[in-house]
Amino acid sequence: MNPPPITLQERRQRLQRLEAAMEAQGLAAVLIDATSSLRYFTGLVWWRSERMIAALVRPGKPLTYICPRFELDKVGGSVGVPGEFLTWEEHESPYALVADAVPTGVLAVDEQAPVFAWLGLADALGVERLRGAGALITPLRARKSEAEIALMTRAKALTLEAHRRAHASLEAGVRGSEVAAFIDKQHRALGADGGNTFCIVSFGQDTSLPHGGEGDPELKEGDVVLIDTGCALDGYNADITRTYVFGEPTAEVRRIWELEHAAQAVAFDAAKLGEPCEAVDAAVRVFLKAEGLGPDYQLPGTPHRTGHGIGLDIHEAPNLVRGDGTLLDVGMCFSNEPMIVVPGKFGIRLEDHFHMTAAGPKWFTQPQPSLDEPFRGVGALA
Structure with missing residues (x-):
């Protein structure tokens, strides 16, 4: 049974935390574009286009939605958090509307907003009044609530079952x-939001x-099989990779698979509260170098972040990458996938996810137990 969706109360608490952070930094407003952050704070799911659909957050003032006048009925019926509306006609500028609503002070803008939106806002308000909102939004979104953890736990269970069936x-x-x-x-039969969010x-x-080749070859005896896929529940994602062999693995494949399995365990053990994210990636690369792989991003080895x-x-x-000094904290969620690539031959990626708890990292799904029995111990999910 799927967990309940995110509640109105939780979204309002998110907005309260955002407003508190804004006041602490002396910001007049935050503009949240039609990105996943709009869903996070307001429950509104909207596609990004050339027409601005956004939420304007101003401490001490009602949540305000900005949308084209002809979309008002649909947007108004889709929001998860009630608020006021500012609308613009097709010949008018939504950026001027924002400027009128924020006549003074600094406006922090959703960093996932398209460039044309930033340019329009810069023309209307002046570039000196704009800054990115990432430093406000990212720390809030990075620390997941119990409700978010529950949704991702279930989504990952659905994807692991889809893997097993495949x-x-x-x-x-x-x-x-x-x-x-x-x-x-x-994924559809198991009750995900839809089908695959992606599938390699x-x-x-x-x-x-x-990320796979461009062709669509047929499976042959002895092929390494790598499947990376996921689904979503209430927008919260799963992303799991399994690698095994269709037939009998070679000694080289078996050796690299075992190293990948060990590297995943090294990453998990290195994820300690208060340590920087980059420490996890560093631990993996030290381990792989000692096993004759790499160093750094060199191949055979790990070509991407952990x-x-x-x-x-x-x-x-x-x-979990070099240069990310964010300190690991309770509620943070990560993939663990230090892929090993042997150029021109094969690659092994085992990907599971963990979340940080007060007692340290906790797996959402248990790692693949073996190359020969990739789903040993995984019971069928109804």
Whole structure:
């Protein structure tokens, strides 16, 4: 059974925390564009286009939505947090509307807003009055609530079950596109928001490309199989990768798989409260270098970061990567996927996620137990 969606009360608490941070920094307003942050704070899910749909947050004033006049009925019926509305006609400027609503002071703008929105706001308010809102929004979104953790826990369980079913369905000659379609069907049947949020299915040499090849080859005996996929519940994402062999693995594949499995455990053990995110990535690279891989991003080795944050975005800050000094804190959620690539041959990526608790990291899903029995111990999910 799926957990309940995020409540109105929780969204209002998020807005209160945002307003408190704004007041502490002396900001007049924050503009949240049609990004995942709009959903996070207001519950409004909207596609990004050339027409501004946004929320304006001003301490001590009602939440204000900005939208085209012809979309008012639809936007008004879609918001999760009630508020006031400022509308503009097609020949008018939404940026001028924002300038009128924020006549003085600094406006912090959603950093995922498109460039044209920043340019329009700069013309209307003056560039000196604008700054990015990432320093306000990212720390709030990075620390997940119990409700968010519950939604992601269930979403990841659904995706792991879809993986298990896909593994059981594999036959020689099947194409990657057919496997992706099968997984999409399973996600829908299991009760996710929709089908796959994404799905990478790679066979053989294509597994050495972190995001797969461009073709659609058929599965052959002895192929390494790498499947990276996810779904969402109330917008909260799963993202799990499993790698195994269709048939008998070679000694080289088995050796690299075991190193990948060990590297994932090294990353988990290195995730300690109060330590910087980059320390997790560093621990993995020290381990792999000692095993003759790398160093750094050199191949054979790990070509990308050890992990990324996850929530309403599949990839969101902070990240387990060199240079990210964010201190690990309770509620932060990360992928753990120090992929090992052997160029021109194969790649092994095992990806599970963990969240930080007061007692340290906790897995959302248990890592793949073995190369030969990738779903040992995973019971069927209804």
